[in-house]
Amino acid sequence: MLFNTGGSPGGAPLVSQDTTLRGIMSETILALDGVSKTFNGKPAVRDVSFSVERGQITGFLGPNGAxxxxxxxxxxxxxxPDRGTVSLFGGPPRPAALDRVGFLPEERGIYRKMKVIDVIVFFARLKGVAPAEARRRGLQMLEEFGLAEVAESKVKTLSKGMAQKVQIISTLVHEPEFIILDEPFSGLDPVNQNALEQVVRRQAEAGRTVLFSTHVMEHAERLCDKIVLIAKGRKAFDGTVAEALGQVPRRVTLEIVSDHDLSRVLAGKGEVHRETRGEHEVWIVDLGPGVDAQDILKACVDADVKLTRFEPVRAHLHDAFVHLVGREAAAPEAETV
Known part of the structure; x- marks a missing residue:
């Protein structure tokens, strides 16, 4: 079973197209300013500051335990927080503000003995949705998520993936302005991970603001307007995906059949080193400032270097994270909270 990201058979959208949420000038929905938190003498968060603007998809990224x-x-x-301040919708995170938030916690927890539709209605009612409207929305979203046939089934009969979809519906059913998803892709197979990405995009297209945490950089690279990288409790980067990728040295991989020393041929064009990969020796060139891949190719041709491989390497967000925080900091620690 997949998420149906195209709406119900009758054409109803997955989320209501609330035009009051569109065209609004930039507004800070969430701001953390110098927050720190320690548990049993061990710092979990250290002087972290970042903000989330209305209408953005923001990725909060880092290894488990970060x-x-x-x-x-x-x-x-x-x-x-032990130190620092939090502002949600312009003030402390009070109940009135929290009613405007949909939160999917990392620790999944829905009532296993309840019927699926009753669980969804229950969570909608907690956010102030009237009973009849809560049931209408719940049934519509179950249809859109491909779960209409399990509406009257008990949660304990569902597969792990189906139960997670029910919890996602419970997070979205009250049509929150601000959606916070903690490791939302965990437990979903690749097909449904892709479908959940479409759900996130549709929420943003409807004018909603999304913040999600993940340790899988590929999701953020495809989805986010902005990313915040965190490692060992400290913020390592705050900016766009393009800005993060711009931090990574541009790289070219070469294989040659001649006996040239490329460190001499390419002197002044970047950092050059040789690696052995199985039976092959390859040369890795981290391009220097103002040098591009074509400069490397030209230098090799001019020196009569016989190339069997010339491969400019595209950086990915994982590469940027490792570059920004180092391999040791990027490695997951034991999860605490």
Whole structure:
């Protein structure tokens, strides 16, 4: 079963197209300013500051144990910072503000003995949706998510992936302005991970603001307007995906059949080193400032270097993360909170 991201058979959209959320000038929805949190003498978050603007998809990225979940819990007032301040919709995270938020926690938890539709209605009612409207929305979203036939089934009969979709519906059913998803792709197969990406995009297209945490950089690279990288409790980067990728040295991989020393041929064009990969020796060139791949190719041709491989390497967000924080900091720690 897949998410149906194209709407119901009758043409109803997955999310209501609330035009009041469109065309609004930039507004800070969430701001953390110098927040820190320690548990049993161990710092979990250290002087972290970042903001989320209305209408953005923001990725909060880092390995397991980096402090992402603790930061999100402080954002919602579940935890109180030891130092620093949190602003949600312009003030402290009070109940009135939280009614405008949809939160999917990392620790999934829906009532296994309840019927699926009853779970969704229950969560909608907690956010102030009238009973009849909650049931109407719940049934519509189950249809759109390909789960209409399990509406009257008990949660305990569902597969793990189906139960996670029910929890995602429960997060979105009250049509929140601000959606916070903590590791939302965990537990979904690749097809449904892709479908959830489409759900996130549709929420943003409807004018909603999305913040999601993940340790899988590929999702953020495809989805985000902005990313915040965190490692060992500290912020390592805050900006766009393009800006993060711009931090990574541009690289070319070469294989040759001649006996040239490319460190001499390419002197002054970047950092050159040789690696052995199986039976092959390859040369890696991290391009220097103002040097591009064509400059490397021209230098090799001019020196009569016989190339069997010339491959400019496209950087990915994982490369940027490792470059910004180092391999040791990028490695996951034991999860605490």
């Amino acid at each position: 402090g992402k979940t603790t930061s999100l819990r402080m954002s919602l007032g579940i935890l109180t």
